Amino acid sequence: MLDICRQSSKVRVGIIGTGFIGRIHARAVRQSGARLVGIAGVTMEDALQSAQELGADMAFESADELIASGLVDVVHVCTPNHLHAPIALRALEAGLAVVCEKPLATDASTAAQMARRARDAGVVTAVPFVYRFHPMVREAKARLAGLGRVSLIQSSYMQDWLLEADDDNWRVDPKKGGPGRTIGDIGSHCFDLVEFVTGDRITHIGAQTSVFVADRASGPVLTEDLATIHFGTASGALGTMAVSQVAPGRKNRLFLEISAAAGSIAFDQENPERLWLGRRGVSDTLVRDPLTLSDAAKPYSPLPAGHPQGFHDCFNAFVADTYAAIRGERPEGLPTFEDGARAAHLTDTALRSARTSKWVAC
Known part of the structure; x- marks a missing residue:
């Protein structure tokens, strides 16, 4: 590692x-x-x-x-x-x-x-x-493997930077940003994290989208401000996803909760030092500590407990793993063009579902 x-x-x-x-x-x-x-x-x-x-x-x-x-x-x-x-x-x-x-x-x-x-x-x-490179995401993946069959996956990614009509950006233009703005920009992270942590594949999607701010400085808005997505996986788990760039007060809140036969886990990217662990009898919060993390998470936790890690640390780890691969090593969990193409495919599937108001197989 x-x-x-x-x-x-x-x-x-x-x-x-x-x-x-x-x-x-x-x-x-x-x-x-x-x-x-x-x-x-x-x-x-x-x-x-x-x-x-x-x-x-x-x-x-x-x-x-x-x-x-x-x-x-x-x-x-x-x-x-x-x-x-x-x-x-x-x-x-x-x-x-x-x-x-x-x-x-x-x-x-x-x-x-x-x-x-x-x-x-x-x-x-x-x-x-x-977000794969948060140590508590790696810990979630490692612990989920011992919790049995997954029943429910709940995910969301909330931002508010495009809440007002005078908020504008090149991403709003489908010629520059693509036809799926919010799903492609932040929903892609949810898709990737769901499949990475569970090791399961999304097999069918039912989605709806909405344009909340109809006109901006650049003109009429043609791409979605928010979306809700239901999905099923190859193992039979059910899932929900909500993504929005018009959620007041939410700056960059990526949330993932997974329920399985023997327990649940929850990760909140705005509070990345902790992982919630749920059981029938008792629930607990695991604090990032290299002394107690699994072998899968320890390499991504270079700081002692109590010294918060964040987005920059994730990016540093991602780039370091990429360069390790260039040198001939095989770092675990490096997201490749295959993963990027997978997220693009799921985005396209969600958009087709929203256009047709039908479930679409992935």
Whole structure:
């Protein structure tokens, strides 16, 4: 199992995109000990400024120039959604490892094509489903395996950053963000976490969507502000999911509760140091402590108990595991393009269900 503090100085990295998430990637690259060779942005001026701020060796005129430079081993694609596929595919053609933000593509067929290209190229690919890297999520997965048959899965992801009519973002535009905005942006994390923790596959979906804010500064809204999803799994478990970007007071609340024959577990991403454990006779709360965690969770818990870990730590662990894979190791639970394509497929299935008002097989 990977020690997430291990250095990976031989990995040469290029980042395409200089917004919020690009900066998160850059921080994790530096934390890993890898070499941040270059940045490509919307303009050369943007790239130069970001390279200086983020500690990169140089700036590139374009994504194509960075990919063709021969100076990097891995490219991080941190652009708006509609640019993910063309940039990632060019990087794969160049034989580079690729870390691509989710959604992997704005449609499921393109995402599946990207996963096939990655397999054919034989390179490492990764998608930042970083909530897998909370130590208490790994603990939940390990403990659930001993609780017997799963009966019910409840998940939700709530935000409020698009609550008002004057809140706007490129993600609202389906040409840039894709046809499934809230499901693709945050529901994809729920889909991934449900299947990762349970080890079970969602087999059918019934969904409904809603546009709560009908008009924004950019015009009429064509993508969903919120959605509710019912699903079933291959093992026979039932599940619910609610996602919203218009839930007042909820900033980034990802919640997962799973009921099984011998107990229940619950994880709240806004309170990630604890895992709720439910039993018929008694319930308890497990606090993150490397001294008491399972072997699956310990490598992702580098800080002593009482020293809170959070989103940055998850991202650092994700990037460290990705670079370990590039070096030939096999870290457990690394989300690949296969996982990104799976989330895109489930998003597409949910949208088809909502359009037809029918259950749809996955």
